[in-house]
Amino acid sequence: MFISVLDIFKIGIGPSSSHTMGPMVAAKDFVNKLQKNRLDSQNGVALQVRCTLKGSLAFTGHGHATDRAVALGMHGYLPEDLANTNVQNLISELWESRHVVLDSQQKISFYPPEDIIFDYKDPLPQHPNGMIFECFDSQDNLLLTETYFSIGGGFISTLAEIDQVEAPIKGQPASEFKYPFNSAASMLEMAKQHNLSIAQMKQANELCETTLEELDTKLHTLWQAMHNCVENGLQTEGILPGGLKVKRRAKNLYQHLLNDDNPVNANDWLCAYAMAVNEENAAGHMVVTAPTNGAAGVIPAVLYYFVKHENGTLEDIKTFLLTAAAIGGLIKHKSSISGAEVGCQGEVGSASAMAAAGLCAVRGGTVMQIEQAAEMALEHHLGMTCDPVKGLVQVPCIERNGFGAIKAFTAASIALRESGEHIMPLDSCIAAMKKTGDEMSHKYKETSLGGLAVTWVEC
Numbered sequence: 001m002f003i004s005v006l007d008i009f010k011i012g013i014g015p016s017s018s019h020t021m022g023p024m025v026a027a028k029d030f031v032n033k034l035q036k037n038r039l040d041s042q043n044g045v046a047l048q049v050r051c052t053l054k055g056s057l058a059f060t061g062h063g064h065a066t067d068r069a070v071a072l073g074m075h076g077y078l079p080e081d082l083a084n085t086n087v088q089n090l091i092s093e094l095w096e097s098r099h100v101v102l103d104s105q106q107k108i109s110f111y112p113p114e115d116i117i118f119d120y121k122d123p124l125p126q127h128p129n130g131m132i133f134e135c136f137d138s139q140d141n142l143l144l145t146e147t148y149f150s151i152g153g154g155f156i157s158t159l160a161e162i163d164q165v166e167a168p169i170k171g172q173p174a175s176e177f178k179y180p181f182n183s184a185a186s187m188l189e190m191a192k193q194h195n196l197s198i199a200q201m202k203q204a205n206e207l208c209e210t211t212l213e214e215l216d217t218k219l220h221t222l223w224q225a226m227h228n229c230v231e232n233g234l235q236t237e238g239i240l241p242g243g244l245k246v247k248r249r250a251k252n253l254y255q256h257l258l259n260d261d262n263p264v265n266a267n268d269w270l271c272a273y274a275m276a277v278n279e280e281n282a283a284g285h286m287v288v289t290a291p292t293n294g295a296a297g298v299i300p301a302v303l304y305y306f307v308k309h310e311n312g313t314l315e316d317i318k319t320f321l322l323t324a325a326a327i328g329g330l331i332k333h334k335s336s337i338s339g340a341e342v343g344c345q346g347e348v349g350s351a352s353a354m355a356a357a358g359l360c361a362v363r364g365g366t367v368m369q370i371e372q373a374a375e376m377a378l379e380h381h382l383g384m385t386c387d388p389v390k391g392l393v394q395v396p397c398i399e400r401n402g403f404g405a406i407k408a409f410t411a412a413s414i415a416l417r418e419s420g421e422h423i424m425p426l427d428s429c430i431a432a433m434k435k436t437g438d439e440m441s442h443k444y445k446e447t448s449l450g451g452l453a454v455t456w457v458e459c
Contacts, residue, residue, distance in 0.1 A: 001182055001333040002172045002205060005325035006218055008332075010154050010289045011225045012079030013087060014281035015393040017293040018129055018338050019057060019064030019446075020079075022150025027051065027073025029156070030133040030146055035102050039135060039143050047135055047143065048109040049074065049100065051116050054130035055123025056340035057150065059447040062118070063242060063391025065284060070131075071112040074100050079154065083225070083286040108135070126162045127151060128340040128445060152338030152346070153291045177205040184330055184371055184426035191367040198357070198367055199322040206322075216318065223317050225288050226277075226300035227307075232285070233276025240282045242392040249398075250276035266305065266409055271402035274301035278398040291328045291337045294344070294386075294393050295351035297401030299324060302355040302408050306362060320358035327357045327374045327426075334427070335434035339386035340446040342437025344397075348404040349381030349433065353426075355408035360415050368420025375426040376411035382429070383436055385444035387451030396452055 012021045030049075039047060051070050053061050061067055068091050072082070075094050082090070099107040109115075124130035127149040135144040147159040174180035179194070179201040181187035190201060206215050234254045240246045254272045257264050277297035281287045290299040303320050306312040312320075328337070331350045336342045356377035360370045381404070389395040443450030 001329070002174050002177050002180070003325075003329035003332060004209065005202065005206060005322055006222075007155070008153070008289075008291050008325040008328045009222045009321065010080070011083050011222065011286065012154060012289060012293070013082050014284045014287050014293050014296075016064040016066075017154040017289045017291075017296075018150045018152050018340060019061060019066045020069040021154035021289065021293065022129065022152075022156050023053075023057065023066050023131060023148075024069040024073035024077065024079055025154065026131060026148035026150065026156050027070045027133070028076060028078055029073075029148070031074055031076060031100065031102070033144065033146060034108060034135060037144055047137055049115060050134045050136070052119050052132045052134075053117065054119050054121075054132065055128040056446045057129050057131055058118040058120050059449065060388060060391035063388065063448070064393065067112060067116045067118075068095075070116055071095060074110055087284055123442075124149070126159070127157075128442065128447075129338065150338075152336055152341065153289050153332070177208050179205055182330070182333060184374075184430075187326065187330070188367055188371060197319075197323075197361065198326050198370060199319040199361060202322040202326045219318050219321055220314070222288055222321065223303070225286065226290070227304060229277050229280050229285075229287055229296075230273050230300050230304045231276075233278075233280045234272065236279070240279065240392075240394055241284070242282075242390065242394065244390055244392055244394055246282070246392075246394045246398075248279045250279055266309070267406050269305055269309065270301050270405040270409060271399075273304050274298055274401040274405040275398050277301065278393070278401045282392065282394045282398060291332065291350055291354065292339070292347045294339055294397050295347040295401060295404065297398075298348060298351035298404040298408060299355045299358065301401070301405040302359050305405075305409075306359060312362060316362040320362050323361040323370060324354035324358035328354045330426070331378070331430055331433075334430045336437060342433060343384055343440050343445050344386040344400065345378075345381045345384040345433050346437060347386065348400050349378050349384060351401075352381060352404040352408040352411070353378035355405065356411040356415070359408060359412040363412065363416055365412070365416050366420055369415045369418070371426050372418065372420050372422045373412045373415035375422065375424055375429045376414060377408050378426070378429050378433065379424060380407055380411075382433055383440075385440070385451050386446040387444055387453045388446065388448055389453050389456045391448045391453075395456070
């Protein structure tokens, strides 16, 4: 399965790719279906739309702004439209609106406080992040319905799509591309056979869909967004929204590092950079899914460090992102990047593996060393739960991104000192992550029903 670098990395807003960006995309898609079907209203009286959130979307939807995301999507907004918008002001305007305007001829009744329902009963069997959109007439007859699943990283699937395959993802058959690797093993074999790097093969595949100029432009835009997100977070103070009264810490940490007379090691810088990004995410500001919002700080932190402290070039940035995306695509294809599906091992663990691979590549690592770096970083996140306190992407998520960046940096450094030969293949590690996620209690998969989310309340 081929997944583009431009799908793995997407510019959007916080705090969650699966709970904010995905539901927004789903709501917008349902509005498009309403427009396409041209449902008849009776005597000009608006029909009514209702959205029911299921599973993890219900349990942590308030903290993840899922209801606000649905409202935005119903009014025609997509995540990339809001990157430079004051979303809070926009939500204040839309929240009390009682209808959605489809066109000049038709309005649909939709009042977010009443028409977005948090259903805490059993989740839908196909996926823990389910949502059901329904349109009724004035006699409460169902006219149109669609069930969506937010499957991580801002990707969505409909009920029809999710039943077609075991692990639904938005992608295309790998066989349609020049280097159709769909596993780490086949990636290694193709690289050896053609004497190419992972980034070179990934680029060749991307160019089956776009031009080199367009690809370079979009990768540069992604990097600029990551760069700006780091620097915005390093310059901002205050209390994060949501009620936990979590203080932004990245700016203070960064200033301490700048003024420290003692040598500062990479770990300190990486934590400052990663926390800066995830504080921006928690505030609902612009971030890049990398591969998710909850793990949005790991890759930008490592790449920002490499550029700033190791004089990385624009070509290095491109190599880093292409390599990281190749690894992220394999993980998403063979397992999951959704915290609601496999826990935080699928979010921060995946991001750490991707960052380790990218850093190893730009430091001159061989394909075997890159695969080893990715495996090591992922391996040491296996079993990590997703248990956000109060359903907010703040505790432990912000700090966790810093530690994910450190593990990525360490994995790349170790791999570069070895030959690339190692015991555990990346494919096996990804399989272990999937099995661990399948066997993990739902309490530890983004429901805030276990772990830190519960012990914080008890304390």
